[in-house]
Each structure stands twice: as C-alpha cells, then as structure tokens.
Amino acid sequence: MTTQPRAMVLASFAADSLALGAHWIYDTAEIDRLFGRVEELLAPRADSPHQGKERGAFTHYGDQALVLLESVATGGEFSLDRFAGDWRALFTGYQGYLDKATATTLENMERGLPAEQCGSRSSDLGGAARIAPLVHCYRQDRQSLLASVRAQTMLTHNNPATLAGAEFIAKVAFEMLRGANPDAAMEQALEEGVADIDLDIRLRSALDSGVKESRTVIRQFGQMCGVAAALPGAVHLVLRYPDDLRTALIENVMAGGDSAARGLVVGMLLGARLGEEAIPESWLRGMRAYARIIDLLAAVDASR
Numbered sequence: 684m685t686t687q688p689r690a691m692v693l694a695s696f697a698a699d700s701l702a703l704g705a706h707w708i709y710d711t712a713e714i715d716r717l718f719g720r721v722e723e724l725l726a727p728r729a730d731s732p733h734q735g736k737e738r739g740a741f742t743h744y745g746d747q748a749l750v751l752l753e754s755v756a757t758g759g760e761f762s763l764d765r766f767a768g769d770w771r772a773l774f775t776g777y778q779g780y781l782d783k784a785t786a787t788t789l790e791n792m793e794r795g796l797p798a799e800q801c802g803s804r805s806s807d808l809g810g811a812a813r814i815a816p817l818v819h820c821y822r823q824d825r826q827s828l829l830a831s832v833r834a835q836t837m838l839t840h841n842n843p844a845t846l847a848g849a850e851f852i853a854k855v856a857f858e859m860l861r862g863a864n865p866d867a868a869m870e871q872a873l874e875e876g877v878a879d880i881d882l883d884i885r886l887r888s889a890l891d892s893g894v895k896e897s898r899t900v901i902r903q904f905g906q907m908c909g910v911a912a913a914l915p916g917a918v919h920l921v922l923r924y925p926d927d928l929r930t931a932l933i934e935n936v937m938a939g940g941d942s943a944a945r946g947l948v949v950g951m952l953l954g955a956r957l958g959e960e961a962i963p964e965s966w967l968r969g970m971r972a973y974a975r976i977i978d979l980l981a982a983v984d985a986s987r
Contacts, residue, residue: 686959687860688819689980692752694954695815696976697966698932698946699745700724706742707732709906711898711939721936724969732780739971742943743780746773748813749972751835755820756979759986761831767798767838784810788839799834802841808913810840811849812947818856818955820983828853847879848910851886852948859955865921866890882911889915893922897934906940913941917948928953928961 704725705714718725726740727733733742741749750773754766771792774785781789787803802810814832821828829850836849851872858868869890877883885904892900892915900919905912916938924931931949936942954962967973 687955687957688822689977690954690957690959690962691856691860691951692815692819692954692980693959693967693973693976694928694932694950694962695947696741696745696748696950696970696972697962698935698950699741699748699943700739700970701932701966702936702942702946703727703733703736703740703742704731704738705936705939706943707941709939711902711937714937714939720933722933723965735778737971739969741972743777743782743785744809744813744943744947746777746779747809747839748816748947749976751813752816752976752979752983755816756982756986759983761817761820761827761835763798763834763838766835767792767801770838782807782809784839798838800841802837802839804842805840806842806844806910807840807908808845808848808910808917808941808944808948809908810836810838811845811852811910811914812944812951814849814853815856815947815951815954816983818853818860818951819980820987822857822860823987825854825857828857842910844879844882845910847877847882848914851877851882851914852951856951856955859952865925865952865956866893869918869922879911882914885911885915886918889918890922892919895919895923897923898938901938901940901945906938908941908944913945914948917945917952920945920949921952925953925956928957929963 726738754769784803784805791801832853854872855868901916904915920931935946
C-alpha cells in the first residue's frame with residue numbers, strides 16, 4: 684500500500700513542529716549556540732513568539748493547517764464558508780501568536796465581509812504553505828485541487844504572489860504524488876506559468892541551487908516570510924535533499940528565519956516523494972496531534 688499521500692500531510696506537520704523551537708531566529712549562529720543541531724522536536728523558549736506552547740505543538744501555521752484538515756474531514760470536501768468559520772473559531776481566545784495577516788482577516792470578518800473578501804494583502808508564504816490537506820483530499824482531481832487551494836489561500840492572503848505560490852506548490856505536489864521527480868515537477872509547473880513575474884524569476888533561479896550549501900542559499904534568497912524569499916528557499920531544500928527528508932527538514936530549521944512556513948512546503952513535497960518511512964518515528968510520535976491527524980486523514984479517505 685502506498686503511503687505517499689498520508690506521508691505528505693504528516694511530514695508537513697512534522698516540519699512545522701520541528702521548527703517550533705527555533706522559529707523566527709534569523710541569526711544562525713544564535714541557533715547553533717542555543718540549540719546545537721536541531722534534530723528533535725523542541726518547545727519554544729520563553730522569549731519566543733510561540734512562548735507557552737509545548738514540545739510537539741505547532742506554530743500558528745500548523746494550527747491553521749490542522750483546522751483546514753478538520754474542516755475537510757467534517758464535510759468530506761473543501762468548503763470556503765465552512766473553513767472560514769472553523770478558521771475564525773480557532774482564533775477565538777487563541778493562545779498563540781497572531782500575525783498581521785491573521786489580525787487583518789479577523790478584523791474583516793468582524794466587519795461582516797464575505798469570506799472571499801476577508802483576506803489581507805500579505806505576501807507571506809504562510810497562507811500558501813498549509814495546503815497539504817487539500818492535496819491529500821483532491822489528489823485525483825487537479826481542477827478541484829487548484830480551485831480549493833486558491834480559495835483557502837485567499838481567505839487570509841489575498842495577494843497575487845502568495846496565490847501564485849500556492850498554485851505552484853499544489854501543482855508540484857500533485858505531480859510528485861504520481862512519481863515525478865522534484866525537478867521535473869517544478870519545471871512543468873513553471874512552464875504552465877507562475878502569475879507573478881518576480882516569483883517566477885526567483886523560482887527558476889532556485890532550480891539551479893541544489894548543489895549549493897543551504898544556509899548560504901536561503902540567506903541569499905532571504906530568510907523572511909515573504910513568498911518570493913521563502914518559497915525559493917523551500918525549492919532549494921527539496922532539490923538539495925531529494926531522498927533525505929530528515930536532513931532537509933533539519934537544515935531548514937538550521938537556516939533560520941521563517942523555517943516553519945518553508946518546512947510545511949518541504950515536508951509536503953518530500954513526504955509525497957518518499958513516503959512515511961522517511962519521517963523519523965520520534966517526530967511523528969512526538970507531535971501532540973499525531974493521532975488526531977491520522978484519524979482525520981482516514982475520515983477524508985472514507986468520504987471520497
């Protein structure tokens with residue numbers, strides 16, 4: 684039995700949880716000093732934006748991905764209105780970090796705007812990076828996948844670059860689940876077109892970065908949250924470590940910055956390629972929501 688579709692989701696969540704401890708530390712020397720090499724799940728430090736979360740929890744990105752999975756499992760398919768309601772409920776009394784995109788979307792919801800108009804103008808990768816549950820659900824239906832990916836991203840990140848990035852990720856994951864090599868899947872997605880010229884150029888540049896050292900490449904593209912920096916960094920890691928999910932996700936954390944958003948993408952794509960055996964057992968068992976994710980994935984499959 685193939686494990687790739689489930690592994691795609693599990694590895695995406697595991698990547699976010701692995702990043703939790705060192706997330707948003709940009710100084711890689713500080714990561715080295717504080718943590719050494721991050722090879723296991725860690726709780727965030729007291730001065731972290733994610734302070735108060737426990738080891739094995741998710742960042743606010745992973746929490747939103749889990750709500751997306753729960754929403755799809757509840758209805759058996761994606762519904763923007765249902766997801767918008769579930770997403771809003773997550774952040775009612777949320778004990779975690781609220782980024783600007785989240786705060787803006789919540790404000791627009793409070794104003795009574797329809798879900799299609801609530802999204803911020805944020806160009807961050809985070810809104811596009813949480814889509815593994817949709818790829819799992821629509822892995823046999825490319826048209827529905829792309830439509831749902833665009834809708835869920837627009838809910839919080841109504842920005843042309845982030846929407847283009849989400850479609851690129853979905854197309855690559857869809858082809859990798861069918862056995863395509865990462866470089867071939869990425870080349871095909873680029874040939875179809877990326878609806879943001881700057882992102883297109885930077886993604887094409889990332890295709891040639893696989894032989895280079897990861898910290899250097901990610902620093903050059905930018906460690907920040909913006910899709911034009913973060914997504915090429917994720918592409919680099921997939922191409923640098925196409926057969927080694929564990930090392931790819933460790934190096935992602937060690938490169939600093941927005942390692943959680945990058946990791947969600949890297950885990951998704953390499954999980955789609957390599958299957959569950961590539962994910963360290965300690966990461967899976969260490970995730971606080973592991974059993975819940977397994978049950979939700981089974982529910983989605985039972986409904987299809």
